[in-house]
Amino acid sequence: MNSVSISNELSQLLNGSNIQVQLSVPQLVEKVLNRNEGSLTSTGAIRATTGKYTGRSPKDKYIVEEASNKDKIDWGSVNQPISEEAFSNLYNKVISYLKEKDEVFVFKGFAGADKKHRMPIQVINEYAWHNLFAHQLFIRPAEDELLDHQSEFTVISAPNFKADPAVDGTKSETFIIISFERRTVLIGGTEYAGEMKKSIFSVMNYMLPENGILPMHCSANVGREGDVALFFGLSGTGKTTLSADPNRKLIGDDEHGWSANGVFNIEGGCYAKCINLSREKEPQIFDAIRFGAVLENVVVNSETRVADYDDSTLTENTRAAYQLQAIDNIVDPSIAGHPNTIVFLTADAFGVLPPISKLSKEQAMYHFLSGYTSKLAGTERGITSPQATFSTCFGSPFLPLPANRYAEMLGEKIDEHNAKVFLVNTGWTGGEYGVGERMKLAYTRAMVEAALEGELNNVETVKDGIFGLEIPQHVTGVPDEVLQPNKTWADQAAYEAKAKELAAKFRENFKKFTSVSSEIEEKGGPIA
16 A cells, blocks of 8 residues: 555545544543543543553554665664555554544644644544543644644554454554654554654654754753753653752653754653652642543542542553643743753662763763663562663663664764753662662752752862762762762772672673764773
8 A cells, every 4th residue: 555545545534424623622521421431530630541551562563664764763672663564454454443433533733842843743543532642742733723734644543453463463462553654653452542642752753853853752941041951861760850840940841852943842741650649749740630631540539539649559650641731830832942951860779870970972972872770679570689771862662763863963962052961860879779778859959950050060070980970079968978979888899899780781781882983982981
């Protein structure tokens, strides 16, 4: 099937009598309740469950191998190829399936807050609650923008359509397939709404670099003087907590682009984890979960309809989706200038990385490519001691292009705009996990604030003897001895052994970057 016939098939679907286009939030809420797709909580949010898939299915994600991308994609376990024929056959089946539904829901909007670089998209859903999710997570058009909206990428999600691996060329009943030539994301066999969000992020990670824009899996905020900060970090590193600063306005919490004009949010909403959520700890997120918001897999009292955020019966990965405008302290529209400060967050359970260190450009590229943090004992079956975890560019599941492409762009941006880069360890001090203690949040906040205010730009530093990192000797509000990890360990031999163990893991992980310049490895990594 060629792209013209696919377009014709899509046109037939969109012109069907069952199509519901651009319903308002109240209309979608009514549809969700009338169709028994979800329930209303005590705050007015919609609560839905996703069945057996309560997270992404990375092993079921594919990119169609096409002439235009065959030599560009970083093929492998993350970017699995699938044939054009297999995609076309599944596409036909899904379209035919949706044509037979009583109702199909369509959202038209944008990815990218900067109008110069945004991509018009449409999301076609079997479920009303999925369409409500799209309404919260993507950028909503104004009425005049809707009049001439021409979608450049289409997401088609049919959760109840299941693939037959023997016939369809998939690994399971679930599939998430991106076709760049057909400008289509095809999703089936899973009710997890996050697949839609992350698929568009993957698309932007492929398309933005073609226009000289660096896509980034990070949060961003801006200070009173217009100074912009980026926060990169994997789950559990404190990215959400540290970027939610009452003295700074939020640009976005997860996906951004860095263009020649500055930083812009790719999304129009937030998809926040809400396990153990409380108003005391995270008031912005807690209060944003109101009418129009979507709660995913959160346990709710059947009588009072009050959400129990501490209950992980269904999954630890409970989520809330809401518009950015549900938060008071935001930048609207979600665009700002060039970053002054970049913070890489890691939760080092080995207890050997400095709580804050200044990075050279080469070190920034090295740690960006490494994307290090720790999995802790007890978080997954079989993990009995801290495990080093590396996620390339802090977002490896969403990077279609080779990693060095993104790292080189970051290096160029750092040079061009003189951005200061810091590695901040929110993990352990005085010993590894189980021996030492977690870095005090008050200390981390003080260090991040000092970095953002420019107080660390010209301070005296001492070089770490194993990782080669430049450690500030003084930070206001932090005891000097806390800044140097070797001084917090009672047993110096044990510290050195553990530090060398982690350094070896960094080196071993970095071997996979065969096309990265040797200068980055030599100047950026642990001292050999």
